[in-house]
Amino acid sequence: MQLALLLLLLVGTCRANDFFGDLKDWFDKITAPKEYCNREWITLDSKGVGKGLEADLGRNLFGQHIASEVIVNAVTGFMNNDNPKKPLVLSFHGTAGTGKTLASQLIVKNLYKKGMDSHFVHFFNSVINFPHASQVETYKSQLQLWIRGNVTNCAHSMFIFDEMDKMHPGIIDSIKPFMDYQYKLDGVSYQKAIFIFLSNAGGKIITQTTLVSWKAGKKREELKLEDVETALSSSVFNYHGESYVVDFFIPFLPLERQHIVQCIMVEMVAMGLQSEHNKACEMADKIVIYIPDDERRISVSGCKRIASRLKNFM
Numbered sequence: 001m002q003l004a005l006l007l008l009l010l011v012g013t014c015r016a017n018d019f020f021g022d023l024k025d026w027f028d029k030i031t032a033p034k035e036y037c038n039r040e041w042i043t044l045d046s047k048g049v050g051k052g053l054e055a056d057l058g059r060n061l062f063g064q065h066i067a068s069e070v071i072v073n074a075v076t077g078f079m080n081n082d083n084p085k086k087p088l089v090l091s092f093h094g095t096a097g098t099g100k101t102l103a104s105q106l107i108v109k110n111l112y113k114k115g116m117d118s119h120f121v122h123f124f125n126s127v128i129n130f131p132h133a134s135q136v137e138t139y140k141s142q143l144q145l146w147i148r149g150n151v152t153n154c155a156h157s158m159f160i161f162d163e164m165d166k167m168h169p170g171i172i173d174s175i176k177p178f179m180d181y182q183y184k185l186d187g188v189s190y191q192k193a194i195f196i197f198l199s200n201a202g203g204k205i206i207t208q209t210t211l212v213s214w215k216a217g218k219k220r221e222e223l224k225l226e227d228v229e230t231a232l233s234s235s236v237f238n239y240h241g242e243s244y245v246v247d248f249f250i251p252f253l254p255l256e257r258q259h260i261v262q263c264i265m266v267e268m269v270a271m272g273l274q275s276e277h278n279k280a281c282e283m284a285d286k287i288v289i290y291i292p293d294d295e296r297r298i299s300v301s302g303c304k305r306i307a308s309r310l311k312n313f314m
């Protein structure tokens with residue numbers, strides 16, 4: 001009786017939904033099986049990962065034929081190697097909304113059973129996690145301890161750094177040794193870890209290259225990594241001075257109207273609407289800005305915040 005009263009009171013005061021939601025989260029947490037650093041929780045078979053990743057990228061990442069191919073090859077190649085000489089370091093470059101975050105999430109999804117919830121996946125955003133220049137020394141030592149601690153716990157750890165172009169150079173320097181060719185650093189081996197950097201740096205050059213190639217009458221799909229790579233690595237190299245630890249610089253091309261239409265169709269389905277192509281085309285012209293002014297060829301913000309733009313519009 002007293003318990004029932006107490007419950008009633010609790011429900012009355014805490015807004016029932018929140019209360020039961022929290023209770024459910026807590027219950028799920030304590031009953032969920034523990035995640036281990038082994039094959040049951042991490043897919044270590046390169047063929048399986050390669051196939052799944054290729055399919056996922058094909059279905060969800062629009063307009064990125066170069067990035068998709070390089071990512072699949074880089075990840076499967078790394079996993080095929082029983083004794084890699086260094087951790088895998090990927091650097092994603094492109095303007096906003098081109099799919100860098102999405103691509104990193106798809107890699108995570110195919111490697112870790114718990115996806116982004118995995119304890120072995122660590123996500124940092126320079127602006128949110130390391131905002132104050134005055135605290136760089138603290139961030140440096142903290143981050144080094146975290147990387148070391150987590151890789152000691154699980155060699156197959158992954159570290160994703162977003163907004164890398166806004167990261168303090170001192171912090172970048174402090175994590176370089178982990179990504180280098182070293183058999184061991186203080187007794188810990190980092191060779192099985194994966195580092196992914198997401199950055200807008202180089203985005204302008206990629207856009208220019210794409211436009212030039214288009215004006216020369218080339219199809220988008222004919223654009224190759226080599227066409228973008230040189231310009232990209234030199235511009236990014238100046239930026240970070242980190243190029244020697246990066247294994248693959250991966251360009252994300254600016255999106256065109258057809259890709260915006262694809263993103264809108266996906267969102268329509270997610271919102272429970274019918275995904276009509278005509279309607280999506282109409283939206284693609286209304287909710288997104290294209291450049292250059294005369295040609296209106298390339299979307300400025302890609303598929304970023306398409307969902308909220310769509311909602312606002314409707």
Ligand SMILES: *[C@@H]1O[C@H](CO)[C@@H](O)[C@H](O)[C@H]1NC(C)=O
Nearest residue numbers: 122123145146147148149150
């Ligand atoms: C692992 O990294 C997280 C940050 O993602 C940190 O909070 C945690 O303390 C680290 N664990 C170890 C053992 O260092």
